[in-house]
Amino acid sequence: MRKVNKNFLIRPKSLGAFGAPYRKALGILNRNRSWSNQSTALYSSPSILESLNKIYDGKCAYCELIPQGSPLQVEHFRPKDKLAEDTSHTGYYWLAYEWSNLLLACSNCNSRKGNHFPIRFVPNRVITPTFKNGEICERHNYILNEPLKVESGMLLNPEIDDPQQHLVYSPVGKILDLTDRGGISIEIYDLNRDELxxxxxxxxxxxxxxxxxxxxxxxxxxxxxxxxxxxxxxxxxxxxxxxxxxxxxxxxxxxxxxxxxxxxxxxxxxxxxxxxxxxxxxxxxxxxx
Ligand SMILES: [Zn+2]
Known part of the structure; x- marks a missing residue:
């Protein structure tokens, strides 16, 4: 895993404030207050995939593989649907179209990560977005803002963390942990699976x-x-x-x-x-x- 530079404030046009499909999709999230199998077309649109592919040089955010055959997928860092760690949690549905929550992953990393999002301070788990005039307050969605920041997610995010501080390669190429966050990331992303x-x-x-x-x-x-x-x-x-x-x-x-x-x-x-x-x-x- 390597650090990448992504400007969270420069969003692909399709996720812009004036994009009609984007506003409509947010409206559905507002009404349902859950993911409820919405269309994936908006967050995995060609323009978003193109922007992410440029940022990631066509490689998986987690394992850095350029996959042969199956294309890279748009991955939600904070899961949009029910959490693996707490099935009573709706998942972070309000981040389904949030640019700072969209990463690029190979199908193997994506399926292994699934709906996992362990945090260090469990009582800080954000269970609902802030609503303003009955609508999801979008400023709340920015993942570097409170309260999402104080959840202290355990998984490494190459757009925020420097993986070198948490992971190291052994002399035979096995990834070892330098920190507890590194250890959990190796386990959940399965960074020592055979293909890697x-x-x-x-x-x-x-x-x-x-x-x-x-x-x-x-x-x-x-x-x-x-x-x-x-x-x-x-x-x-x-x-x-x-x-x-x-x-x-x-x-x-x-x-x-x-x-x-x-x-x-x-x-x-x-x-x-x-x-x-x-x-x-x-x-x-x-x-x-
Ligand atoms: Zn991968």
Whole structure:
């Protein structure tokens, strides 16, 4: 997961104050005082998906995967329907069309998160919006305002939180928690499921290691010139770590961590001192470019 920049005040046009379908949809929420299976067309309209895709570089907010096949979905950070943690709660239906509550998620993260929204201070759970002249007071909906802010949601939101403060990658690519919020987020978003960990991040580290191993093995056997080997190592680092960051491919937060801690993820796996020396030289050349 990585921090993204989203301006909550610049909303897609379809969620603007003068959009007729938006006003109509809010009117239905006002009358029903619950989600009641309203149409999803407004919050998942092409213009909202386009705005979110730009903000997220076409990646899932939670797992950072660019999914193959099934498209990314508009996800409600605070669930719009009955809460998993408290089924007597209507869900935050009044945030169904609130821009600051709409994220972009892959179908796997979306279904795992479902209607979960654990909070730190349970008595602070907001159970109803403020009404003004019989209508939902929209200022109440802004998620950085009280009272939503004082609920202290436990799940990480990449639009608000800096995931680096809460999550870290182990040397084999498993996501570990640095805080209790990190731990709950790993569990609910299932950030170490096979497609992300064993078939994702760990596989990437193993592939980089194997490629380097082959090059370095050739060097040891054939007595190749160290400068040529260093260039080969630089190419591998550039192709397999730097390029995915530049191209904003899946898992960029992980690739950045890999580049920053190349010693921990890769160099430490090679026991020979002469090999470590070559890897360090190549690494320093790449990061000084
Ligand atoms: Zn995901």
């Amino acid at each position: 960990y064993l078939n994702g991040r760990k596989k990437i580290i193993d592939e980089i290691y194997s490629k380097l191993f082959r090059v370095l093995n050739r060097y040891l056997k054939n007595n190749r010139h160290p400068e040529i080997v260093i260039e080969d190592i630089e190419d591998i680092i550039n192709d397999m770590i730097v390029q995915p960051i530049v191209e904003k491919s899946s898992f960029t937060a992980f690739f950045k961590s890999l580049l920053l801690r190349f010693d921990l993820y890769i160099i430490d796996r090679f026991p020979q001192h002469n090999i470590k020396f070559l890897l360090r030289r190549a690494y320093r050349n790449v990061i000084s470019e």
